[in-house]
Amino acid sequence: RVKDRLISLVRPRHEVLGVLALIDPAHTAGADQVFALEYGSTVLALELSHQRSLAEVELRLRRDLVDDLIAGTDDGSAHARADAIGHDLRRPHHVVVLRWAGDLAEDVVAEATGRAVTTLGLASLVSRHSGAVVLLVAGPLDGAALYASLSESLGAGGAIGIGSRCETPGRLPKSYTEAVRALEIRRTSQAPNGVTTFEQLGIYRILDTGQNHGDVVEFVREWLGKLLDYDTQRNAELVATLAQYLECGGSYDDTAAALTIHRSTLRYRLGRIREITELDLNDVDSRLNLHLATRVWQVLRGSP
Missing domain, CATH: 1.10.10.2840 (PucR C-terminal helix-turn-helix domain)
Incomplete structure (x- = not known):
């Protein structure tokens, strides 16, 4: 009991996922009400645990799909897997690779990225690869707006590389390579924080192959x-x-x-x-x- 309420923790295993409360200002709740409260907590714990498992499975499927897409897969399989998780891969996409300075964990950066694209109204898939966060963004992309949103939540010490537009999933591995290259050039420039698109590199794409x-x-x-x-x-x-x-x-x-x-x-x-x-x-x-x-x-x- 906490003042005028009876409180039961919704806790499958050892993690608290929520609280169920019975408002009882007159302290009239008896054994039946307590049993109902405990029973409701058990049912809610099972449901929340189930929903969390589904969310974790969907997140894993999305990450696996991104990894396979930037590595290269056939269009038919890519479309089917994207449809299964509710993402339209038939629209043009850009591959975005970003890194943030400091001691920020990849999970923190990935979560902030997910919130940023949601705020900007972008349909996207988010994953992590080789120490960086990888985004597959559908439709037009404003790199400056994405950087501004991330800077607000993570600080201004980050860099973003954006690959060229992809009309089909088969083009995504090349766009990923371009995004990584744009990111590396931005990070080694005199202004390492900010956004660089592969198209902006112009003649530099030919002159600097990464080895010279x-x-x-x-x-x-x-x-x-x-x-x-x-x-x-x-x-x-x-x-x-x-x-x-x-x-x-x-x-x-x-x-x-x-x-x-x-x-x-x-x-x-x-x-x-x-x-x-x-x-x-x-x-x-x-x-x-x-x-x-x-x-x-x-x-x-x-x-x-």
């Missing part, structure tokens, strides 16, 4: 090293200016507008770039290599 990262960094230093050092020493923005100039195809008007600076300021910066690099920006080979280097530089600094 040092060669790629050396390539950037070869073409942009003097400008990077100048920017660091003078707190300037010559590399960013060069990158925008090349993205705009050498158009002064478009570049000045994109950087929100005057044409004379742009002309001065480009003059300094030519002096420091001793390169002709009109030379086809120089422009190509500088364009590649600035694209890779953007990826390495975490803003592809």
Whole structure:
């Protein structure tokens, strides 16, 4: 008894799953009422235990399905298994891989991820693989919104990689590999926290295969090293200016507008770039290599 109530714990085995209470302010409950309360607790314990077992089985089936999908399985079997757990695998999907810094357990990150996708209204399958949380998300995906939601519950120290869109289950293993690659590049960039999609990597997908990262960094230093050092020493923005100039195809008007600076300021910066690099920006080979280097530089600094 607790004040005006008789309380019975719903406890199959040794774990408390709930409480059943009989409100008895006049203290008139007798043996029959106590028996009914105890009987109800037993029935409720069996039902809750059964529901928990079903939930655990469904969770295991979902995780097993994700593991098999990113490893590769036939479309027919994948559709049948997804239908059995109520997930529509016939819609386009993205594979998302994420890791969070700190001492957070994988279960904590996985649970937070599940809550985040539910809040965002995303149909998804969640699992854990190779120390990371893996998501299969149906339909359009806003990576920034997902990161913001997770940062709110887990803190801002995490990274997310997103693979390209999959029209069929057979495409998911490739999307998973892409998501892992995007995640690794984000985590090793100068801004390791945030979201990177495989599409954002652009030419970097070809230049850096995962085995030659040092060669790629050396390539950037070869073409942009003097400008990077100048920017660091003078707190300037010559590399960013060069990158925008090349993205705009050498158009002064478009570049000045994109950087929100005057044409004379742009002309001065480009003059300094030519002096420091001793390169002709009109030379086809120089422009190509500088364009590649600035694209890779953007990826390495975490803003592809």
